[in-house]
Amino acid sequence: MKWISQEVETYLNAKEYVDTAVVPLYSVAIGGEMKESAEAAEFIGLLTTHLERQFTGRILLFPPFTYLKNDSGEKVLGELKNWEVNILEAEFKHVFYITSDIEWRTRENELDGAVIWVPSIPLEQMNDSQKLKMMDSQVKQLLALFTQKWHQKA
Amino acid sequence: MSKERVSRRQFLSYTLTGVGGFMAAGMLMPMVRFAVDPVLKAEAGGDFIATPKKVSELTDEPVRVDFTFKQKDAWYESDVTESAWVYKDGDKIIALSPVCKHLGCTVNWNSDKEHPEQFFCPCHYGRYTKDGTNIPGTPPLHPLDVYPYKEKDGFLYLGKAKPRKEA
Ligand code: FES
Numbered sequence: 001m002k003w004i005s006q007e008v009e010t011y012l013n014a015k016e017y018v019d020t021a022v023v024p025l026y027s028v029a030i031g032g033e034m035k036e037s038a039e040a041a042e043f044i045g046l047l048t049t050h051l052e053r054q055f056t057g058r059i060l061l062f063p064p065f066t067y068l069k070n071d072s073g074e075k076v077l078g079e080l081k082n083w084e085v086n087i088l089e090a091e092f093k094h095v096f097y098i099t100s101d102i103e104w105r106t107r108e109n110e111l112d113g114a115v116i117w118v119p120s121i122p123l124e125q126m127n128d129s130q131k132l133k134m135m136d137s138q139v140k141q142l143l144a145l146f147t148q149k150w151h152q153k154a
Numbered sequence: 155m156s157k158e159r160v161s162r163r164q165f166l167s168y169t170l171t172g173v174g175g176f177m178a179a180g181m182l183m184p185m186v187r188f189a190v191d192p193v194l195k196a197e198a199g200g201d202f203i204a205t206p207k208k209v210s211e212l213t214d215e216p217v218r219v220d221f222t223f224k225q226k227d228a229w230y231e232s233d234v235t236e237s238a239w240v241y242k243d244g245d246k247i248i249a250l251s252p253v254c255k256h257l258g259c260t261v262n263w264n265s266d267k268e269h270p271e272q273f274f275c276p277c278h279y280g281r282y283t284k285d286g287t288n289i290p291g292t293p294p295l296h297p298l299d300v301y302p303y304k305e306k307d308g309f310l311y312l313g314k315a316k317p318r319k320e321a
Contacts, residue, residue, distance in 0.1 A: 057257025058277035
């Protein structure tokens with residue numbers, strides 16, 4: 001379910017089935033690496049939209065957690081932890097963070113949720129059907145990962 | 155998602171209630187799906203939309219067929235992609251919507267090892283037989299929607315998926 005009022009309402013009526021929160025993590029660079037930063041956000045945005053389509057009935061796709069690239073890691077982690085606390089309090093059993101910012105790999109241990117790191121693929125050169133194909137194969141891999149986590153902590 | 159009509163009176167009351175009312179009207183906006191290949195775009199064919207699938211390629215094994223069309227609302231014209239699971243049953247073609255009737259996940263064909271030859275929903279383990287009938291004891295309460303179809307110049311055209319009458 002998406003972060004729009006109508007679907008959040010569906011969520012509220014079907015909470016017991018929607019046990020998984022998905023939070024995209026966007027690093028925003030202002031200045032030098034602006035373009036890479038936008039590219040990554042675009043990629044993760046497309047990927048999570050596609051993912052949401054596959055798992056509509058079991059996940060709630062949150063608006064992206066956005067932070068400045070040059071903010072201190074500690075501060076960013078602290079803020080995300082705060083999101084996590086709130087999300088877990090709201091009866092979600094699983095939290096997935098989806099990002100292409102490599103920094104999160106080292107921070108994963110400090111979080112309860114799972115960090116899924118996906119290297120960003122530049123979409124610029126692709127036509128739309130190539131994009132769709134690529135997203136499909138990415139989502140297939142995520143499907144395996146999600147199913148596995150769901151099994152572990154059923 | 156279904157579009158709801160706003161009657162004149164409702165619309166007036168939305169307008170008169172100002173910002174709050176406007177937000178309520180906003181909830182009725184249809185969602186925007188993301189864009190795909192313009193090449194696969196629908197040619198005019200009534201309400202039927204061209205798919206890239208040749209009818210002659212279909213077998214009795216369900217395959218996923220994606221197709222794209224334009225959807226318009228007051229703000230955007232956007233490309234919407236939908237999928238169907240399509241196979242042949244004798245000389246009939248069956249095209250099923252992949253949207254699970256429980257809470258809307260996408261179902262896959264033959265992806266659960268314990269229950270081969272069925273449609274399987276990974277979200278809450280909903281299952282359907284090949285013809286789209288929901289299997290009792292799994293969460294979905296209705297069979298998968300069915301697309302009406304047409305064949306034109308050898309290609310498969312699909313209409314708007316409709317709920318099937320309960321058996
Ligand atoms: S959404 Fe398919 S079983 Fe729940």
